[in-house]
Amino acid sequence: MPVTKFTNLDFEQIKTSIKDYLRANSNFTDFDFEGSNFSVLIDTLAYNTYITAFNSNMVVNESFLDSATVRENVVSLARNIGYVPRSRTASKASVYIDGIDNVLTSSLILKAGLVGTGNQDNTTVSFSIPEDIEVFVDAQFDNKGAQLGGTATFGTRNEPIEIYQGTYLTKTFIVNQSLDQRFILDNSFIDTSTLYVYVADAEQQNTGLIGTPYKKIDNILNIDKNSETFLIQEIQDERYELLFGDGIFGKKIENGAKITVQYIVTDGTQGNGSENFVFSGTLESATGTPFTNTGNNPIINTVSRAGNGGDIETIDSIKYFAPRLYAAQYRAVTARDYESIIQQIYPNTESVSVVGGEELDPPQFGTVFLTIKPQNGDFVSDFDKTRILSDLKNYSLTGINQKILDLKVLYIELDSYIYYDNSKVEAIEELKTKTISGLTLYSNSVDINKFGGRFKYSKVLGVIDNINTAITSNITKVRIRRNLNALLNRYVQYELCFGNQFNVKPEGLNIKSTGFTVLGVSETVYLTDTPNADKLTGTISIVKELNNDKIVVVEEAGTVDYIKGEINLTTINITSTVKSNNVIEVQAFPDSNDIIGLKDLYLKFSISDSTINMVKDTISSGDQISGVGYKVTSSYTNGDLIRA
Secondary structure (H helix, E strand, C coil), rough: CCCCCCCCHHHHHHHHHHHHHHHHCCCHCCCCCCCCCCCHHHHHHHHHHHHHHHHHHHHHHHCCCCCCCCCCHHHHHHCCCCCCCCCCECCCEEEEEEEEEECCCCCCEEECCCEEEEEEEEEEEEEECCEEEEEEEEEECCCCEEEEEEEEEEECCCEEEEEEEEEEEEEEEECCCCCCCCCCCCCCEEEEEEEEEEECCCHHHHHHCCCCEEEEEEEECCCCCCCCCCEEEEEEHHCCEEEEHHHHHHHCCCCCCCCEEEEEEECCCCCCCCEEECCCEEECCCCCCCCCCCCCCEEEEEEEEECCCCCCHHHHHHHHHHHHHHHHCEEEECCCHHHHHHHHHHHCEEEEEEEEHHHHHCCCCCCCEEEEEEEEEHHHHHHHHHHHHHHHHCCEEEEEEEEECEEEEEEEEEEEEEEEEEHHHCCHHHHHHHHHHHHHHHHHCCCCCCCCCEECCHHHHHHHHHCCCCCCEEEEEEEEEEEEEECCCCCEEEEEEECCCCCCCCCCCCCEEEEEECCCCCEEEEEEEEEECCEEEEEEEEEEEEEEEEEEEEEEEEEEECCEEEEEEEEEEEEEHEEHHHEEEEEECCCCEEEEECCCCEEEEECCEEEEEEEEECCCCCCCCCCCCCCCCCCCCCCCCCCC
């Protein structure tokens, strides 16, 4: 009797294999399996085998981190190597609160919980704080020392406080060691960075104290039996469980102790962009007496609008970072170590660039330069920078310093001429819209939008050609751009690194910029370049336009290295910019159409700044079969003096 190997989950193949097996048995020789009721039994056997094989395959797949697809299984496997997926992240705004007067107490407390509401996309969004904030009152006294009144301010413009989008909640547990007790938080939208845990023994409970604060840790290294710490882990339905010490690793909680957990439940990205807030918080005096402002409602002044709100870590992200954090072993040595650890201490991280000081020219030994791209924004706040650097000290080697640099974005733009067959399309604008949608989809691909990203020119051409059968070809030119953030009315030197070699034309105009003004010149001026004889370097000039001619304002305003893709401006006093936010857009043409985000450059494919030109293919459309009058587009460009 033949041996059948079932290596395929196809139902029909399983059924055929069963029939072949039965035919090999002498009792079923020349048996009509199809024309008898026996076929029903064979179908049943095949179906049962199929389901069993499928379940077995799923069980095996869900047993390994790289093949698991169910979130609970992926989280469980990651837990085995000490990885805790990052939670949702509340959108945070930096504010200060003033307008609080007639205060007749030495200090004032802004209670944890709701602080104010803001509007985002015509929706009211709540913002809270996870713990009380107490400030001293700027008091006024009479000549006898009696307090006449005072004012209080929570935060300042230079040192603001942070408010979090979401709702403040409190949950308590009473420890009962006779039970197999678990400390599970029922909410699934928790921002774990806002968790505050307090443990009160019997004495503290009798005195009304909330208890001793416990510190959240990531691992059990460097803790002893007296360490007042707790761990957190994700469980079913994206909820979280708290784990406390056993008396060996971490302090064991006594029977009857009261555990108080305070946290914020957030909507993640919903609050991003909120900036106009109305105060709705609760104020108390140092004695616990409620305080009501006798004048106007306290005013929330926005220093930086809400941002950096994010969703819970995805399955793909867990699969990527869990093994890398395990490999790092909670020490920051290699670039991969930093990447994994920063993802843990700053969950809002999208991408990280790590550059050793020894790679720079000139070298800066003993320093690691970090650039972080948040998930929903372009900049890490000063508050978060300080916190990240402080947390990194727990992982880094002695003698190594870390510096966090602001994000440098290298923008990629297209000037594309797309030829189409008029006989295959009715609405040209619809075809153009589909093209933009296809390019937008590619702009969000894994190739781009990261440090070390790569813009692949051939893929872009293929994306355009495959949008619709009506598109016959495309001639697409690439340009790259950096934004110079000008410091107005100050003498400053500027450096712009593109990280990609520039294409050089002998006549110049390789470098273009948007308009700005400089001290002593009333007209709008621009940056341009003149190559040296070697075509390796050149001179940057500041020029103005008059009757389509360029008039040099500053002949030697800087230098350009075409090979390195670097522009250096000498000391210059910029007084205004045509673009908003004090930005000067500086563009160049790359020598290669494949663009790389080198070192600390974050690559971004900007569709909104690209130009899409729809050109009728007169040959394919049948208008000019001979090709006479066919419009040809050059593959090379230099363009005008000014960047539009």
